[in-house]
Amino acid sequence: MAAFSSSQVTLNQSKPADGAGAPLITSERVNLFYGPAQALKDITLTIGERRVTAFIGPSGCGKSTFLRCFNRMNDLIDSVRITGSIKVGGQDIHSPDVDVIELRKRIGMVFQKSNPFPKSIYDNVAYGLKLHGMKAKSDLDTAVEQSLRGAALWDEVKDRLHSSALGLSGGQQQRLCIARAIAIKPEILLMDEPASALDPIATAKIEELILALKREFTIVIVTHNMQQAARISDHTAFFYLGELVEFDATAKIFTNPAKRQTEDYVTGRFG
Amino acid sequence: MGIHRGHQARPLEWLAEKFIFLVSLTAILMVFLIFVFVAREALPLVLGQMNSAAARPVIAAKEMDKLKPEELRTYLGLTATEFKQLDKEALQALMEVREEEAKEAPKDKDATLNTTEWRYLFQPHQWSDSRPEDRYVWQPIGRIHKYNLVPLIIGSLKTTAVALLFSVPLALAAALYVSQLASPTMKEWLKPAIELLSGVPSVVLGFFALMVLASFLQGAFGYQSRLNAFVAGIALGLAVIPVVFSIAEDALTSVPRAYTQAALALGASKWQAAWQIVLPAAAPGVFAAVVLGFGRAIGETMVVLMASGNASIMSFSLFDSTRSITATIAAELAEAVFGGHHYRILFLIGAMLFVVTFLTNLAGDLIMHRLKGRLEGKAK
Numbered sequence: 194m195a196a197f198s199s200s201q202v203t204l205n206q207s208k209p210a211d212g213a214g215a216p217l218i219t220s221e222r223v224n225l226f227y228g229p230a231q232a233l234k235d236i237t238l239t240i241g242e243r244r245v246t247a248f249i250g251p252s253g254c255g256k257s258t259f260l261r262c263f264n265r266m267n268d269l270i271d272s273v274r275i276t277g278s279i280k281v282g283g284q285d286i287h288s289p290d291v292d293v294i295e296l297r298k299r300i301g302m303v304f305q306k307s308n309p310f311p312k313s314i315y316d317n318v319a320y321g322l323k324l325h326g327m328k329a330k331s332d333l334d335t336a337v338e339q340s341l342r343g344a345a346l347w348d349e350v351k352d353r354l355h356s357s358a359l360g361l362s363g364g365q366q367q368r369l370c371i372a373r374a375i376a377i378k379p380e381i382l383l384m385d386e387p388a389s390a391l392d393p394i395a396t397a398k399i400e401e402l403i404l405a406l407k408r409e410f411t412i413v414i415v416t417h418n419m420q421q422a423a424r425i426s427d428h429t430a431f432f433y434l435g436e437l438v439e440f441d442a443t444a445k446i447f448t449n450p451a452k453r454q455t456e457d458y459v460t461g462r463f464g
Numbered sequence: 465m466g467i468h469r470g471h472q473a474r475p476l477e478w479l480a481e482k483f484i485f486l487v488s489l490t491a492i493l494m495v496f497l498i499f500v501f502v503a504r505e506a507l508p509l510v511l512g513q514m515n516s517a518a519a520r521p522v523i524a525a526k527e528m529d530k531l532k533p534e535e536l537r538t539y540l541g542l543t544a545t546e547f548k549q550l551d552k553e554a555l556q557a558l559m560e561v562r563e564e565e566a567k568e569a570p571k572d573k574d575a576t577l578n579t580t581e582w583r584y585l586f587q588p589h590q591w592s593d594s595r596p597e598d599r600y601v602w603q604p605i606g607r608i609h610k611y612n613l614v615p616l617i618i619g620s621l622k623t624t625a626v627a628l629l630f631s632v633p634l635a636l637a638a639a640l641y642v643s644q645l646a647s648p649t650m651k652e653w654l655k656p657a658i659e660l661l662s663g664v665p666s667v668v669l670g671f672f673a674l675m676v677l678a679s680f681l682q683g684a685f686g687y688q689s690r691l692n693a694f695v696a697g698i699a700l701g702l703a704v705i706p707v708v709f710s711i712a713e714d715a716l717t718s719v720p721r722a723y724t725q726a727a728l729a730l731g732a733s734k735w736q737a738a739w740q741i742v743l744p745a746a747a748p749g750v751f752a753a754v755v756l757g758f759g760r761a762i763g764e765t766m767v768v769l770m771a772s773g774n775a776s777i778m779s780f781s782l783f784d785s786t787r788s789i790t791a792t793i794a795a796e797l798a799e800a801v802f803g804g805h806h807y808r809i810l811f812l813i814g815a816m817l818f819v820v821t822f823l824t825n826l827a828g829d830l831i832m833h834r835l836k837g838r839l840e841g842k843a844k
Contacts, residue, residue: 302729308722321730
């Protein structure tokens with residue numbers, strides 16, 4: 194339990210030669226059922242530390258569902274049943290002594306549709322910090338500025354920190370959500386199609402940001418945009434009908450995939 | 465066939481639209497007409513044309529011919545149409561009645577006062593037939609008609625305040641629980657159960673308060689008068705709960721799930737997400753629920769009539785019997801002389817109630833828009 198109760202995150206600095214990163218998330222034979230329907234079938238994969246891992250696949254293939262397993266957001270749906278094991282930093286996240294709140298503090302999430310709270314920009318970023326016990330105004334101010342800078346939003350909003358977040362543009366809102374997520378210093382950042390509702394310029398900014406955040410965070414991103422996966426990710430997993438078809442280095446998936454299905458999908462023959 | 469055919473293109477849709485527009489217009493018209501009717505009955509009072517003095521100056525019936533028609537009309541307190549319809553004999557008879565009345569009129573100093581004047585309606589007065597001090601008295605029937613409205617206003621505000629203090633926290637907590645925390649099965653049971661409360665007729669609620677609640681609360685708190693503002697307020701609260709609950713629950717449920725999810729993903733507990741994120745985001749709707757609850761509480765009649773003890777005592781204590789504006793109208797209108805000062809006073813307080821509810825709703829609406837604007841980042 195020690196791993197989840199400490200607020201200070203300890204990162205393993207060692208980097209294997211093959212570029213896969215030290216394994217941080219390992220999933221073994223994960224099956225997920227919505228009532229009687231099976232959404233994930235026997236998923237086994239390992240996600241490396243400080244790498245960007247992209248999940249691709251056609252709609253309904255289970256990639257978002259799988260992503261939401263990592264911070265146990267599927268708990269919110271009553272009919273969901275999960276078998277198999279998911280370990281984060283060696284700790285089984287479904288073990289009964291795991292505190293979901295500590296888990297979610299370690300694993301931040303950015304959603305498909307930007308969802309800033311109807312509060313001020315400042316309060317949006319400060320919310321998670323306050324939630325985890327930061328009280329002093331000066332600490333909050335510093336942390337908020339740091340997070341906004343981290344999300345490349347500071348210069349655009351520094352003069353209106355206390356106006357409503359809903360007054361920002363779509364791209365700014367999404368970067369605010371990223372700032373909010375990184376404010377509590379998670380180890381892992383889950384991103385569920387973070388740029389799918391944005392225009393190309395805002396998308397480019399988010400992608401730039403993801404590449405910058407990679408130095409500090411382990412990022413898992415679900416995307417529909419294959420060019421995006423190719424541009425930003427180190428590893429790519431291709432899902433189809435609830436199964437993990439192929440998981441490999443991004444360059445390999447896009448240039449020389451092992452499976453026929455993967456090739457068809459990445460070349461746009463179906464999907 | 466051009467594209468500019470206007471309403472001829474779809475005549476049925478056009479007709480339906482106009483029909484619905486007319487219907488909605490009728491609703492506005494009805495509200496307006498009700499107010500006009502109520503206010504019209506109270507108008508002579510507002511214009512100072514009523515005189516409730518028990519002893520008024522008398523002109524002998526024999527001297528009727530010396531008066532000009534206009535003077536005679538004012539003397540008898542008749543409207544122009546009424547005056548036209550009466551012949552000379554009837555007028556003579558009316559004058560004789562006035563003479564008779566004057567003989568029986570009380571002789572003390574208050575008998576000549578017109579108690580429908582504003583200062584007697586709102587300011588205390590030292591009445592000749594009660595304790596020698598300035599008092600606020602509502603005693604419409606009696607030797608001298610005392611129409612002080614302050615005890616009734618205080619009575620209404622007292623019961624309403626108790627009702628809101630009791631019901632709003634409960635209703636909001638229930639709404640928050642049902643919309644955010646309860647499991648779907650729980651929600652399926654709880655929501656209709658609470659909303660069923662609004663189906664309880666207020667006379668039944670009043671009966672329950674009168675027979676059960678009053679004794680229970682007296683036993684629990686040990687105050688003296690069994691029926692009082694506190695009992696009426698709690699019973700009234702039971703009527704207000706479903707109103708506030710229903711609207712607040714809708715407002716809370718319509719807050720996007722994305723907010724809750726974002727909060728949970730940051731490591732908030734369900735309760736923290738509901739309290740810190742969803743409730744503030746639903747503030748305009750929740751506020752509207754409270755305003756509507758206020759309207760229901762101040763307008764409710766039967767519960768207060770039955771459970772408040774119905775004594776128009778001037779007191780700020782919650783544990784004294786009290787009487788509200790609505791209960792007064794309900795209890796007294798039937799026995800007030802049509803067109804008389806008592807009758808008109810009752811319409812005046814009815815109109816006052818109407819204005820208060822209208823202003824509250826208006827203010828509520830303005831504040832709601834403000835809150836909404838602030839949430840959406842439009843206002844500063």
